Amino acid sequence: MWRIYLTAFLALFLLACASETTPAPVATLPEPRATDLPQLQAATMTITPVTSDTPQGSNAPSTTAAPATMTAPPQETEPALAEPTATSVFTPTLQEYDVPPGSHPHDVAPAPDGGVWYTAQHSGELGHLDPETGETHHIPLGQGSAPHGVIVGPDGAPWITDSGLNAIVRVDPQTEEVQVFPLPASGGSANLNTATFDGNGVLWFTGQNGVYGRLDPDAGEVEVFQAPGGRGPYGIATTPDGAVYYASLAGSHIARIDAQSGGAMQLQPPTPGQGARRVWSDSQGRIWVSEWNAGQVAVYDPAAGSWQEWRLPGDNPQAYAVYVDDQDMVWLSDFGANALVRFDPRDETFTSFPLPSPNAAVRQILGRPGEVWGAESGTDKLVVIRTAP
Numbered sequence: 506m507w508r509i510y511l512t513a514f515l516a517l518f519l520l521a522c523a524s525e526t527t528p529a530p531v532a533t534l535p536e537p538r539a540t541d542l543p544q545l546q547a548a549t550m551t552i553t554p555v556t557s558d559t560p561q562g563s564n565a566p567s568t569t570a571a572p573a574t575m576t577a578p579p580q581e582t583e584p585a586l587a588e589p590t591a592t593s594v595f596t597p598t599l600q601e602y603d604v605p606p607g608s609h610p611h612d613v614a615p616a617p618d619g620g621v622w623y624t625a626q627h628s629g630e631l632g633h634l635d636p637e638t639g640e641t642h643h644i645p646l647g648q649g650s651a652p653h654g655v656i657v658g659p660d661g662a663p664w665i666t667d668s669g670l671n672a673i674v675r676v677d678p679q680t681e682e683v684q685v686f687p688l689p690a691s692g693g694s695a696n697l698n699t700a701t702f703d704g705n706g707v708l709w710f711t712g713q714n715g716v717y718g719r720l721d722p723d724a725g726e727v728e729v730f731q732a733p734g735g736r737g738p739y740g741i742a743t744t745p746d747g748a749v750y751y752a753s754l755a756g757s758h759i760a761r762i763d764a765q766s767g768g769a770m771q772l773q774p775p776t777p778g779q780g781a782r783r784v785w786s787d788s789q790g791r792i793w794v795s796e797w798n799a800g801q802v803a804v805y806d807p808a809a810g811s812w813q814e815w816r817l818p819g820d821n822p823q824a825y826a827v828y829v830d831d832q833d834m835v836w837l838s839d840f841g842a843n844a845l846v847r848f849d850p851r852d853e854t855f856t857s858f859p860l861p862s863p864n865a866a867v868r869q870i871l872g873r874p875g876e877v878w879g880a881e882s883g884t885d886k887l888v889v890i891r892t893a894p
């Protein structure tokens with residue numbers, strides 16, 4: 506009997522020892538393998554921000570392809586945008602340039618080479634100013650010349666309305682060759698003033714003695730038309746769509762020219778006898794008018810057939826020239842204040858820029874992006890207001 510008890514005891518003892526030395530399968534975890542690790546790296550790569558030059562719809566990985574933002578290290582996430590800083594506001598600057606004494610510069614036109622053309626009315630010459638050096642160069646236009654207006658044509662050359670020669674004059678900017686297109690002798694003196702090119706490359710001009718006309722540069726033919734209302738045609742300008750308008754100083758109106766027939770339709774500003782002197786178009790085709798007698802600036806909207814007028818600041822404003830820059834700011838020369846004046850149509854406010862030289866008499870304004878140029882006929886100077894760096 507004791508042998509039976511001994512055998513049972515030994516069996517129980519061996520079973521207990523085996524349970525203490527053999528690990529239970531459920532408690533065993535396999536060692537991590539190298540091939541399992543890239544799962545995290547692949548996830549962090551998918552959150553790389555899409556740069557501005559990545560086209561929409563490309564095959565580049567999308568930042569939303571996997572919810573990897575939770576596991577991405579800080580350096581892999583999209584950088585925070587910098588706090589916005591206040592942009593500096595450019596303050597317009599004014600500068601004057603001397604031209605030869607006795608020039609009496611009447612009109613100006615910025616040139617493609619960075620210089621500025623101007624009419625030396627009293628010396629019968631076309632002048633060129635280099636703003637970088639301040640140097641000037643004059644080109645004689647011929648015996649009896651008295652140039653009034655100058656513009657740069659589609660060909661890049663300066664075109665002049667010369668009341669002394671009673672002709673339209675072109676100067677080759679490279680060779681300085683002077684080409685003269687006389688008005689018909691039968692019409693007498695036109696007292697030529699200013700010119701503009703329409704959308705078809707035809708030059709239109711005004712004459713204060715009651716005429717306006719056109720020159721086709723290709724044909725070299727000059728035509729003259731009698732202005733409705735008689736004496737007074739002065740400033741002239743073209744809208745972005747190629748329409749041509751002129752102002753009649755003596756007639757106190759503006760007129761739109763029909764390019765096909767050559768006829769002109771009068772348009773009357775609200776203020777009688779206002780003395781519409783010069784005109785310019787803004788980017789919307791509205792016509793801005795300097796009203797010399799009334800000391801006002803007016804705008805005519807052809808689309809609505811409506812007018813608005815504003816009086817310039819000061820006790821005795823005299824609005825002579827008008828020009829609209831590339832920002833649709835309206836610039837005027839005010840003889841009464843001896844200043845250039847900027848009018849902002851958005852809030853209907855004026856800003857005055859007094860001229861350093863007394864009695865400057867700026868008779869015309871023209872510009873290019875960032876620059877507004879004027880001719881100081883009373884001081885033999887040109888003036889520029891720089892509106893951008």
